[in-house]
Amino acid sequence: MSFRDWATRVILISLVFLALSMALLIGELTKLKTNTTTSEPAAIAWSSYPQAKLQSDQILAEKSQNLLKSSTNNDQSRGRYETTKAFSKYNPRYVVAAVHPSNYGERYSKDANGAVLNNQPIIVIHETSNSASSAVNFFQTPHEDENVQASYHAIIALDGTVIYLVPPQYRAFGAGNSVFDGSDGAETVETKANLPPSVNNFAYHISLETPPDGRGNNFLKSHSGYTEAQYHSLAWLIAQSQVPGDRITTHKAVDRSGERVDPLSFDFDKFRGLLDNYRQVNPVYSASPQ
Numbered sequence: 001m002s003f004r005d006w007a008t009r010v011i012l013i014s015l016v017f018l019a020l021s022m023a024l025l026i027g028e029l030t031k032l033k034t035n036t037t038t039s040e041p042a043a044i045a046w047s048s049y050p051q052a053k054l055q056s057d058q059i060l061a062e063k064s065q066n067l068l069k070s071s072t073n074n075d076q077s078r079g080r081y082e083t084t085k086a087f088s089k090y091n092p093r094y095v096v097a098a099v100h101p102s103n104y105g106e107r108y109s110k111d112a113n114g115a116v117l118n119n120q121p122i123i124v125i126h127e128t129s130n131s132a133s134s135a136v137n138f139f140q141t142p143h144e145d146e147n148v149q150a151s152y153h154a155i156i157a158l159d160g161t162v163i164y165l166v167p168p169q170y171r172a173f174g175a176g177n178s179v180f181d182g183s184d185g186a187e188t189v190e191t192k193a194n195l196p197p198s199v200n201n202f203a204y205h206i207s208l209e210t211p212p213d214g215r216g217n218n219f220l221k222s223h224s225g226y227t228e229a230q231y232h233s234l235a236w237l238i239a240q241s242q243v244p245g246d247r248i249t250t251h252k253a254v255d256r257s258g259e260r261v262d263p264l265s266f267d268f269d270k271f272r273g274l275l276d277n278y279r280q281v282n283p284v285y286s287a288s289p290q
Contacts (some may be wrong), residue, residue, distance in 0.1 A: 049168035049204040087278040092233040094162040103151040119202035124249045126207035127263040152205040160229025174205030178254040211257040225265040235274035
């Protein structure tokens with residue numbers, strides 16, 4: 001074989017390897033782009049959720065603080081609901097407790113299969129099963145196991161204190177295998193192929209602190225119930241949202257694992273009466289064509 005033939009073969013083989021390398025590189029870049037698109041944060045109007053009073057001062061960045069304030073103001077003037085005089089007179093104590101990042105995540109605009117998501121917000125009411133402080137401690141502890149990670153957006157303590165945990169634009173891990181049965185049918189979102197679908201991506205999770213007689217026994221059917229302060233603070237918090245009454249539900253109602261029965265002994269009629277006292281349909285909304 002002449003040197004010229006040998007050199008030609010070497011060049012051809014090199015070109016083949018180069019072409020294969022480019023093809024693999026393009027494939028990886030395409031895969032990366034697809035994954036990035038799937039996990040893209042949702043463009044959901046998170047101002048529809050309860051807006052934490054001064055929550056932005058301690059948790060959110062300055063840019064997010066301004067967005068939070070402007071969104072709240074716009075909702076009060078153009079949204080479906082507005083707060084009442086009774087709302088302005090009730091001022092519960094509140095604290096902010098930062099949750100470890102492993103226990104909450106982004107809200108997604110696409111599910112695990114790349115389908116675009118457009119679920120409207122819901123509010124899910126829970127109970128802690130133990131003290132509020134023990135729940136907060138758990139949420140502030142790092143958890144690598146996805147099956148253990150958990151959080152709420154807020155907890156209402158026995159004395160009515162509102163404990164703000166996860167900002168509303170983030171996805172709290174409040175429900176595992178879960179589905180919301182709304183007027184448009186069953187709603188749930190699969191965010192990861194290895195986890196059951198849940199309502200977390202479009203839910204705002206609020207938990208009531210369990211009374212002492214309801215703690216330490218997972219088989220209770222009822223307990224002494226919640227305090228007056230808890231009902232008032234719960235209604236006060238939700239009154240700040242644009243979530244309609246038919247999209248306010250309980251952990252028991254959305255659960256599909258068959259293990260969740262909370263909130264036990266919850267008086268929905270009492271809660272709805274207080275909610276109606278703290279917010280009303282905005283007259284501007286009622287007068288505008290739907």
